Amino acid sequence: xxxxxxxxxxIKDTTWKAIGCETSxxxxxxxxxxxxxxxxxxxxxxxxxxxxxEYSISFDGIIDSTSSFNYFDLVALKxxxxxxxxxxxxxxxxxxQTGFGYFSDISESSPVDGYVSFSGNITGYGSxxxxxxxx
Numbered sequence: 001x002x003x004x005x006x007x008x009x010x011i012k013d014t015t016w017k018a019i020g021c022e023t024s025x026x027x028x029x030x031x032x033x034x035x036x037x038x039x040x041x042x043x044x045x046x047x048x049x050x051x052x053x054e055y056s057i058s059f060d061g062i063i064d065s066t067s068s069f070n071y072f073d074l075v076a077l078k079x080x081x082x083x084x085x086x087x088x089x090x091x092x093x094x095x096x097q098t099g100f101g102y103f104s105d106i107s108e109s110s111p112v113d114g115y116v117s118f119s120g121n122i123t124g125y126g127s128x129x130x131x132x133x134x135x
Contacts, residue, residue: 009059011077012085013069020067023117025059027088027097029128055124057086057101063108063116071108071118078103078120086122095132100125 009025010016032051063071077084087098106120 007088007090009057010087010089011069011074012087013073016087017069019059019061019074020070021064022059022061025057025088027055027057027128029053029055053127055099055128056104057088057122057124058119059122060117060119063118071106074103074118074120075106078106083125084122095130097128097130099128 007025008018009022010018031053033048034051036047036049061071065072081102083100083102085098085100087096089096101122101124104121104123106118108116108118110116
């Protein structure tokens with residue numbers, strides 16, 4: 001079993017940098033499906049043709065302006081419409097996924113009695129590369 005704390009989202013900014021005070025990240029993939037049912041070939045059962053594959057990475061964190069790569073750096077990349085390189089890597093260096101994308105949204109929340117937090121989404125550009133890292 002893997003703990004969520006063992007999967008870290010990094011953004012390449014000349015060097016790989018972990019998002020400061022990240023509390024979660026989630027990678028989601030989907031594929032477009034087009035109905036291609038022909039009752040003569042599937043006995044009335046639904047069948048599909050596949051289309052484009054797409055993915056997104058959602059993430060959350062707590063704003064800490066003292067961390068080396070933080071919410072404000074992410075906002076600057078989003079506002080500049082910068083295509084970024086990302087990776088999600090296990091803390092034990094066993095498994096890594098990498099790709100490119102754009103920050104499609106970033107938001108912040110300021111509860112009265114809590115820490116200011118942020119959340120965002122990276123929409124993928126191109127494919128994901130997955131690799132097992134052998135020691």
